[in-house]
Amino acid sequence: MTTHKELTIGLFGFGIVGEGLYKILQQTPSLKATIKKVCIKNPDKKRDAPASLFTTDRNELLFDDEINVIVEVINESQAAYEIISTALKNGKQAVSSSKKMIAEHMHDLIALQEETGNSFLYEASACASIPVIRNLEEYYDNDLLHSIKAIVNGSTNFILTKIFEEQLEFKEALLLAQQLGFAEYDPSLDVEGYDAVNKWSILLTHAYGIIEKIENIIFTGIQNIQLSDALVAKEKKYSIKLVADAKKLQNGKVAAYVLPQFVRQEDQLAFVKNEYNGVVIETGFADKQFFYGKGAGSFPTASAVLADISALSYDYKYEYKKFYRKEPHELGNDFFLRVYVSFEDWKYVPREKFEWIEEWHSQEERKYLIGAISFQELKKNNWWQQNNTSLILSPDPIIEDVEIRKLKKKSLELAGII
Numbered sequence: 094m095t096t097h098k099e100l101t102i103g104l105f106g107f108g109i110v111g112e113g114l115y116k117i118l119q120q121t122p123s124l125k126a127t128i129k130k131v132c133i134k135n136p137d138k139k140r141d142a143p144a145s146l147f148t149t150d151r152n153e154l155l156f157d158d159e160i161n162v163i164v165e166v167i168n169e170s171q172a173a174y175e176i177i178s179t180a181l182k183n184g185k186q187a188v189s190s191s192k193k194m195i196a197e198h199m200h201d202l203i204a205l206q207e208e209t210g211n212s213f214l215y216e217a218s219a220c221a222s223i224p225v226i227r228n229l230e231e232y233y234d235n236d237l238l239h240s241i242k243a244i245v246n247g248s249t250n251f252i253l254t255k256i257f258e259e260q261l262e263f264k265e266a267l268l269l270a271q272q273l274g275f276a277e278y279d280p281s282l283d284v285e286g287y288d289a290v291n292k293w294s295i296l297l298t299h300a301y302g303i304i305e306k307i308e309n310i311i312f313t314g315i316q317n318i319q320l321s322d323a324l325v326a327k328e329k330k331y332s333i334k335l336v337a338d339a340k341k342l343q344n345g346k347v348a349a350y351v352l353p354q355f356v357r358q359e360d361q362l363a364f365v366k367n368e369y370n371g372v373v374i375e376t377g378f379a380d381k382q383f384f385y386g387k388g389a390g391s392f393p394t395a396s397a398v399l400a401d402i403s404a405l406s407y408d409y410k411y412e413y414k415k416f417y418r419k420e421p422h423e424l425g426n427d428f429f430l431r432v433y434v435s436f437e438d439w440k441y442v443p444r445e446k447f448e449w450i451e452e453w454h455s456q457e458e459r460k461y462l463i464g465a466i467s468f469q470e471l472k473k474n475n476w477w478q479q480n481n482t483s484l485i486l487s488p489d490p491i492i493e494d495v496e497i498r499k500l501k502k503k504s505l506e507l508a509g510i511i
């Protein structure tokens with residue numbers, strides 16, 4: 094029989110997630126876990142908990158022998174890394190929700206767990222309440238994971254939903270998201286895709302064993318999406334989502350990026366609206382599975398932190414099996430993408446770089462084309478992010494190297510060129 098350890102927690106952060114966790118733990122007496130001390134930044138803030146619980150001295154938690162678990166839910170990534178690494182070195186288990194910190198330091202964090210034998214769990218960092226990391230670790234632990242695509246950022250999904258369903262302009266939708274608390278006062282981390290790519294880099298580690306700095310993953314946010322793009326999508330019976338995508342290519346490498354995408358009505362991701370997140374996993378024999386849930390918020394995020402704390406009570410650890418395997422996967426660049434590009438002037442779009450262009454609309458004030466382009470071109474040059482140009486992937490956008498010639502010939506035939 095598994096024995097569940099008593100856990101004495103040192104909590105860092107008492108904001109949206111930290112206070113949520115404090116309240117949830119009070120309602121979960123069956124989990125033998127108590128918060129001994131909370132470290133925060135500002136000692137003068139009013140808190141809805143006894144004053145004796147709080148300190149601003151991190152060492153009171155990190156060097157307390159009675160505390161065996163450090164839970165870090167703060168919003169400063171350098172301090173978060175110092176806290177987690179010290180905790181692990183001091184013989185404590187650790188839990189975190191700080192995606193930026195985890196994405197930046199994945200290599201070191203794995204090495205620290207190996208060196209110290211202590212466990213570090215971070216389910217809340219990827220899709221908040223959706224248990225995707227542990228499923229990728231435990232259930233999808235073999236070679237059969239064909240693809241994983243996801244909506245991992247609730248703020249941008251909220252904004253896109255409003256642009257789409259209520260025909261709001263981007264700025265109006267952003268303001269509404271801020272008023273409702275779904276977007277930060279400085280929304281650039283969400284809107285420009287940084288939050289999503291940090292989460293994607295964490296999920297790539299657990300899905301495929303790939304550890305890659307975000308600088309090496311192609312990503313953008315929704316900052317250039319126009320109302321006219323939403324109207325084109327609607328005409329084609331698509332919606333627009335910021336999709337984090339990863340797919341195993343025939344050459345064994347993994348195609349991965351975070352880009353806006355046209356999504357068909359029948360696609361599971363079309364069902365994910367407002368501040369929700371969703372993950373679609375496709376495997377060799379099971380076809381598709383769909384995870385759906387809240388990607389942010391106090392209790393939803395704290396519930397994932399609680400699940401990690403609970404897992405520590407029976408010494409659960411991530412094993413990083415896919416990272417440690419003999420020949421780990423790596424990112425691939427040899428593929429093509431079907432894209433829609435809208436722009437203000439033809440001079441901003443290098444038409445000669447496209448493998449083919451199957452639709453072009455140059456009469457409208459906002460011009461657009463649909464065609465195929467190599468991923469390498471998007472990686473090398475950034476014209477597609479400049480001058481208010483908006484790039485959106487077509488549904489099922491990936492075309493493998495081996496297919497491109499066949500398709501190119503067919504598209505030229507259709508266009509009446511050959």
Ligand SMILES: NC(=O)c1ccc[n+]([C@@H]2O[C@H](COP(=O)([O-])OP(=O)(O)OC[C@H]3O[C@@H](n4cnc5c(N)ncnc54)[C@H](OP(=O)(O)O)[C@@H]3O)[C@@H](O)[C@H]2O)c1
Nearest residue numbers: 106107108109110133134135166167168172190191389390
């Ligand atoms: N909010 C969500 O829905 C959500 C979802 C998933 C993941 N996350 C991640 O979870 C983390 C926390 O998010 P949050 O929304 O709860 O943030 P938040 O509401 O801004 O709260 C941050 C907390 O951290 C404390 N803090 C900041 N720097 C500190 C330091 N150096 N030492 C000790 N305490 C410090 C702050 O102290 P004061 O109270 O004194 O200011 C505050 O209590 C972030 O990494 C975020 O990305 C959040």
